[in-house]
Amino acid sequence: MSNDPGRGGPWHGHIHGSDGYRRMILALFAAGVATFSQLYSVQGVLPELARDLAVSEADAALAVSAATLGLAASVLFWSLLADRMGRLRTMTIAVLAAVVLGLAVPFSPGFEVLLALRFIEGLALGGIPAVALAYLSEEVSPLHSAVAAGTYISGTTLGGLAGRLVAGPLSEFVSWRLGTLVVSIMAAIAAGVFIAVAPKPRGFTPVPWRSPNRIPLWKKLWMNLHKGQLLVLYAQGFLLMGGFVAVYNYLGFRLEAAPFLIPASLASLVFIAYLSGTWSSRQSGAMVARFGRLPVLLASIGLMAAGLAVTLADYLPAIIAGLLVFTAGFFAAHSVASGWIPMLGVGGRTQAASLYNLAYYSGSSIFGWAIGLAFKAGDWPGLVVSVVSLLVLAALLALGGLHRHP
DSSP states (O other): OSSOOOTTTTTBBOOSSSHHHHHHHHHHHHHHHHHHHHHTTTGGHHHHHHHHHTTHHHHHHHHHHHHHHHHHHHHHHHHHHHHHHHHHHHHHHHHHHHHHHHGGGGSSSSSHHHHHHHHHHHHHHTTTTTHHHHHHHHBBOOGGHHHHHHHHHHHHHHHHHHHHHHHHHHHHHOOOHHHHHHHHHHHHHHHHHHHHHHOOSSOOOOOOTOTTTTTHHHHHHHHHHOOHHHHHHHHHHHHHHHHHHHHHHHHHHHHHSTTTTOHHHHHGGGGHHHHHHHHHHHHHHHHHHOHHHHHHHHHHHHHHHHHHTTTTTHHHHHHHHHEEEHHHHHHHHHHHHHHHHHHHSOOOHHHHHHHHHHHHHHHHHHHHHHHHHHHHHHHHHHHHHHHHHHHHHHHHHHHHHHOOOO
């Protein structure tokens, strides 16, 4: 069968090794970098931001939560727009808007303006994760979709890592404002790469706004919300992402306090643990092919819990080792869950993926702030107990709700 609609055959997606496949992977990798370097750049400067703007640890974390809340609020809108305007065009609009807003954030005159700009920036950033996996699943051969999805997730990990590693040291030696500005410039370059290399969509035809074949948005949402297995996957994103962001939100505060007393320029280096997520998100695709989705998901959650337990030690090498395991487990779990969504989506892949992103970033916004209260009350052990509780609940839901799906 031909993969070229122009030759009269059905479109089966770019196959591994083809020029279109390589361009797709590079484009989505760049999109992940552009999105997540901006989304999490302030996480690497939270202690400095808290001191500069005279706010508490939990309030400073709102700079992260504001952006993830905006992202969560916008994903359904972007999914609808993608159905009408096309996947690639929608993602291009989103990434350009996000870059412009990201360049404005460092010039915020006060904390309230900063939160407002971060929220609006999050609204724009929502157009990438809301559409990326649907775009990928329609343009890449199903034989390679799990590996391709893992590669996209690895781009998000490198983006998040780059944002933190660049902004963190600059926040100590110059200011958090310069650090986040440099990250936004990096994101602009990555956005340019995405726009330049992304292949033209061939697996999806936009549905006009007034088309008689158009399925109403509420109906697409209801079809996906009515499926129990999808609800369990949405819960995975909500719980796992909430715990993950909370750990990284408050880690810098822990390392700058006794007994470590590590300066921000060095404390930000622990974000190198993100590289384990870059590796594990790609490996998860191969593991799924060998062992199945549910066993890999449960094993990944177990890794998160084990790694987090190790971080209880007041010994820096143990904390770093625990973070490596915790981060690898999270991104493997996220890669499995997010790649599972399009396989189960009913009546609208972008809506199914957007609902996952809505849950995922809602968890980030809520728990990224709320677990700060547990950190304030019980220090790091209080945070660990709270996050492990979320992991146990996620594992129980997965075991009970996904065991019948191959």
